[in-house]
Structure formats: C-alpha cells, structure tokens
Amino acid sequence: MVWLLAIVQTLLFIGAAPLLAGWTKRIKCRLQNRKAPSLFQPYRDLFKLYCKQPIVPQPASWIFRAAPYIVFASTVLAASTVPLVAVDLPTARIADVIVLVGFFALGRTFQVLAGMDIGTAFGGMGSSREMTISSLAEPAMLMAVFTLAMSAHTTNLSQAMNYVLDTGLVLRPSFVFALGGLMLVAIAETGRIPVDNPATHLELTMIHEAMILEYSGRWLALIEWASQIKLMLYGVLIANIFVPWGIAQAPSLPMLGYGIAAIALKLAVLALLLALSEALFAKMRIFRVQEYLGFAYLLSVLGMLSHIILEAAR
C-alpha cells in the first residue's frame, strides 16, 4: 500500500512537471504583455516530439543514443526520493540529499558526454560551460543542505522535514541563508534566466541548449521532460524543506488531498517568483556566473556560520 503510494507520488511528480513549466511560461508571457499559450502546451510539445522520428547524427556512438534514457531515468529516480505530498514513504529511506546530488551528477555526466560525443563545436562548448557551472553550483548546494542538516541532525530529506514540522515555527537565521543559497543554485542548475536562457538558440547564450542541439524526436522529448522534472524537483525541495507545512505525515486520504493542494499552491507561488525574476533581470555574461555562484556559496557558508554563532546552545 505504501509502496503504491510512493509510486503514485513519483508518477504525479512526472506528470505535473510539464504543467509547472506551462504555468511558469504563462505568467512570464503575461508579465511581458504577450499572449500566453495554453497551460497544457508543454504536454502537446512533448507529445509532438514523441511522435516524430529521431535522427541520429552519423558520428554518434552508443552514448548519444543511451544518454536520453539515462538522463530521464536518473531524474525520475531523483524525483522518486523527494517527498512531494507525503513524508515517511518507503522511498524515504534513500531520500538522502547526497544521493540526490549524486543522481543529478549522473544525469549531467551523460548529458555532457552526449554533447561531446557528436563532435560538433556547439556540443563541446555547451558541455564545457555546463561542467564549469555545475562544478561551482554543487558545493554551494551541498553547503546549503549541510546547513539544514546541522539543525535537523540528518541529511535524510524525510526526517529533516519531519524535524521542521515537529519543532514548529522557529525563525532560524541559518535557514534564511540556506534558502537564499539554494534558490540561487536552483536557478543556475535548472538553466533559468540570469545564468542560461532555455528559450533561445543564440550561440553566445546557450549552455543547456548547446548540448542537446543534435537531439530530435522522442530523445529530445525525454531530455526536455527531464529538465522540466528537474525544475519541479528544485521547487519541491525549496518548498518542502523550508515551508513543509501541509505535507501529509500519515497516509490517509484527506491528508494526502491536503498535501497535494498545499504543494500545488507552494509551487504556484514559487513559479510566480521565478517568472517575476526572469522578467526583471537580464541574462548575465557567462564570466559573471562564477561571481553569482560564488555569492550563492557565500550565502550557504554564512548560513552555516550563523547556525554556529546565533543558534548554538551555550
């Protein structure tokens, strides 16, 4: 029964990710005074891509063909470990943040390899940029998570959420810093606007797009879907770690419904913030990304320090 619930939760995760992408796009269009596409446009796009025949570039090896599946599978695995509507599911035992970072790293490795596999200039450029950014973003993310772990005494997501729920409303300076750091990292890792622009194909701005330029058909659909799931994953992480209220602590039907409503509301608000920041800020030069991620790291370190300085028992 609980296993079934875990599987349903993962399916919900995968199914709702394009909806979140559509919602974000809708708000962004509204903010830019454009006519917004339907909320379900990402589903249609994915379906259209899925029906098309994929074309394999001639020099591609097996890595190029395997990468979409590995990227998608690792993202789905990562999604299955993150509590979406209920904590204490059987998957919670591996719901470790370090494992989560590992899954992300696995998917990214194969995407980068696939970018270089076909030997075009764009692929190599995108891959090297992606690696540069991720090598700067990963320590910042881990540091933010460790700040959380210092308060909750665990790196297990489910237990950490339970801890935050049990202690009730405590204004922790360290959580504010960790939240800031994690938000900056999430924007960088999901390739949103100040760092990367997912909507353009300009050679100067491409990072993520440059790597997947040679993909088409259902492979492209898988990669696009995976990146939508990743966006939602970061949103859920931020929403459920720092504001876990509403998540179901016991697997009963009314609580689960309440959990779904709560997470939908939180994600809608987060997407609003994301769209607002994307409409307000310009994309920065790639050489300034290290400054940006350095600031994210600084925030996380400050979170850890403020945990020691301001919150420690004496």
Add this chain to the structure above:
Amino acid sequence: MAITELTLYQQAILLLAGLIALTSFLMLGQSRLVRLVLVFALQGLLLAAATALAASVLDYPHLYVSAALSLLLKGIVIPVLLQRLIHRMGLHRVMDTIDHPARVMMAGTALVVFSYYVSLPVVQHSTLVTLNAIAVSLAVVLLGMLLMITRRQAVAHVVGFMSIENGLFFAAVVSTYGMPMVVELGVAFDVLVAAVVFGVFFFQIRSSIDSLNVDQLSKLTEADR
C-alpha cells in the same frame, strides 16, 4: 540556550542580526554607488527594526528612541543625503569594481569566523539571550573596515565608515541594552554632521584631483594649476 527554546521575538532579533550581517556582505559586493547606498539604507532599517524589537522584548522604553533615531538618520536622512551627493557629482553611473570579488568575500567570511572566535568567551559568561548576536555586530564593524580598504571611491569609504557605526550601535543594543541616551544622541548627531562634512570634503577632493577616486591621491601634481 538553543534557538528552539527562545521566544519568537528573541528569535526574530537573531534573525534580524543575520540579515544585518547579510547586508554588510551585500555592500561588500556592490559595485554601483547608488545601490551601495540603497543597501546601506536597508541595513539602517533592519537595525532600527532590531532595536525596536529588543526594546519590546527587554522592556526598555528608551531603546524605542534609539530605534526611531536610527530609522530616521540611518534609514532615511543619511542615505538621501548621500544619494543626492552622488547624483550631483555625476557618480551614479560610475562603476567601483572590486579587483577580486571572490577573495574579498572569502576575507569577509574569515572576518566573521574571527569575530565569532573573539567574542566566544564573552558570550559564554553571560545569560543575556541576545548576546549571541555580538559576534555579528563585531563582524559588521570589521566588514565595514574591509569595505573601506577594498574600495577606491571616496563615497564608498563614507558608507563603510557609517556601517562601522551601525555595527557599534548594534553591539551596544545586543550587549548592554543600548548606550546611555546622552551618548546615543551625541553619536547620532555626530554621524549626521559627519555626512554633511564628508559632502564638503567630496567637493574639495574633486576640485583638487578631478575625481573621487582616492587612488589618484598618491599621484604627484603641481601645487597650483
């Protein structure tokens, strides 16, 4: 006492202390003077909020006066003065870039650790709940000094100087329930006067070296041009 045992208001003071430290770091990384002054104003507002909260938690009514003073002076008057100076001197488009932002930030983090280490013995021998924040206020003082060292524009130096004063004021609030009223009033008006005097200095510096970049002060020029 761990943070979970404190009341919500005491937690809020600590949270504001954290945010004040964050504004110090934001100032350290800001390369535009207009935004630098804006962040400084934000720090003043946070400081006023923290003081007012401390006044209500500790039940010291005279702290409300200091809160109002810092809200008025550091949150509004001095930033407006500085902002007008920047616009009158045409500095609002000048970039005061730092050479090695990452190194400066790491130095700032090191200063926070250092101030924690220094204030640890003081904190351990007291029962005052807000005293945890004394390391933060010391860090704000040191970060203000770092800001003055790393910048070249004279306006940024003044902002650094004012934020040092912010740190001292915060230290007084969290450790001894604020300074005596006479001292507080004196310091507040000193700072206000200093802002005006600095304005005069800016014009002097600019008329003698044609810019507010203090690096130019080390160049030799003819006595009267």
